[in-house]
Amino acid sequence: MKIVLTGGGTLGSVSPLVGIWQALKAQDSQLEALFIGTKTGPEKDFLKQYSLDFKTVPAGKFRRYFSLKNLLIPFVSLIGFLKALRLLAEFKPNLIVSAGGFVAIPVILAGKLLGSKVLIHQLDIKPTLSNKLVSGLADKITVTFEKSLNDYNRKKTEVVGSLLRQEINEVINQAKEKNILVLGGGTGALAINQLVAKTAPFLPKDFQIIHMTGKGKKVKVLDQNNYHQFEFLDNDYYQKIAESSLVISRAGLSTLLELSFLKKPAIVIPIPSSHQEDNAEYLAAKKACFYFKQNELTPKKLAEKIKEIIDNKEQLSQISDNIFKIADYNGAKKIVKIINNLK
Structure with a gap:
């Protein structure tokens, strides 16, 4: 069997695709x-550890605000379509699988023209624009949550739950006390990085802060023995999560599902005015995270919240139990069965 995995720009759409491939x-x-991704996203470096063949195509990203760059979308998309057509004609895939991302649009269009089957996976609570645009071309649509069934054609849509990379099953899930992990994301979250760097001096010295900033997004911070900054965590990413007693993160659902599987309490700070707010609100409604809007926090306030949360063992345990309950973790097995039926 030959498959094309397509997505990127951020790692949110890449991680579940790796789980499907595995x-x-x-x-x-x-x-x-x-794997067909973007030229500038983090996916190329990320995928090197899996020895997956990787190609890129241009993709026009539609901005939901006025931007002259939107005028270039038809031209960029045409170039992307023609390149995708060439790549797919050479590779001849049976199936194209996408978990969102605008780079998937020209690939799926080219794939349907050449007769490939198409499966798209809706990861987030709110349907992505890229998935909605190609949903009519999909032979099968899978979603993380039952709530998302209403967003697509129910006749070809199925709930599969969480899609995780196999490595998450290999960690020793043992939290270290007062160990705080900050996930700035694969593309970096400058606002969170700066906030956490300024928060660190307000935390007691027995708190350990492990801070993944994202590639090229390191920030200046006072020299502290209990603060450790990394651009990226490769081989020990899941182990660092497993060792944390509290995680501070954006609200990309791929990350939230990893935290969910490992039962990790999290302070969630979504990107303002984005689909991440829907993800955070969904978890908060189930008492499965500590949800704060970015503009609500100052370094001193965040430090106070961290100390308050860490000191409340009963609340930490409750959040840990609740976040584990948000998803089904048999997604990989379910989607393999679905793909076998698409052949």
Whole structure:
């Protein structure tokens, strides 16, 4: 079987695709896969650890605000479509799988023209524009939550739950006391990075802060023995999550589902005015995270909240239990069965 995985720009759409590829590879050692992503996103470096063949196509990202760049979308999209057409004609995939991202649009259009089956996965609570644009071309649509069934054609849409990379099953899930992990995201979250760097001096010395800033997004901070900054966590990413007693993160659902599987209490600070707010609100309604808007926090206030949360063991335990309950963790097995039925 030959499959094309397509997505990128951020790692949110990439991680579940790797989980799907790993599950398919486990049942079919002859599986051939090609990943088509963006030229400037973090996915190329991220995917090197998996030895997946990687190609790029141009993709026009529609901005939901006035921007002259929107005028270039038709031209960029046409170039992306023609390049995708060439790549797919050479590779001849049976199936194209996407979890969102504008780079997937020209790939799916080209794939349908060449006769490939298409599966799209809706990760977030709110349907992404890229998925909505190509949903009519999909042979099958999978979603994380039952709530999302209303956003697509129910006849071809199915709930599968969480899609996680296999490595998450290999960690020793043992939290270290007062160990705070900050996830700035694969593309970096400058506002959170700066906030946390300024928060660190307000925290007691027995608190350990592990801060993943994102590539090229390191920030200046006072020299402190209990503050450790990294651009990226590669091989020990899941282990660092497992060792944390509290995580501070954006609200990309791929990350939230990883925290959910490992039962990690989290302070969630979504990107303002984005789909991440829907994700955070969904978890908060289930008492499954500590949700704060970015403009609500100052370094001193965040430090106070961290100390308050860490000191309340009963609340930490409750949030830990609740976040684990938000998803089904058999998504990989379910989606493999769906893909086998698409052949």
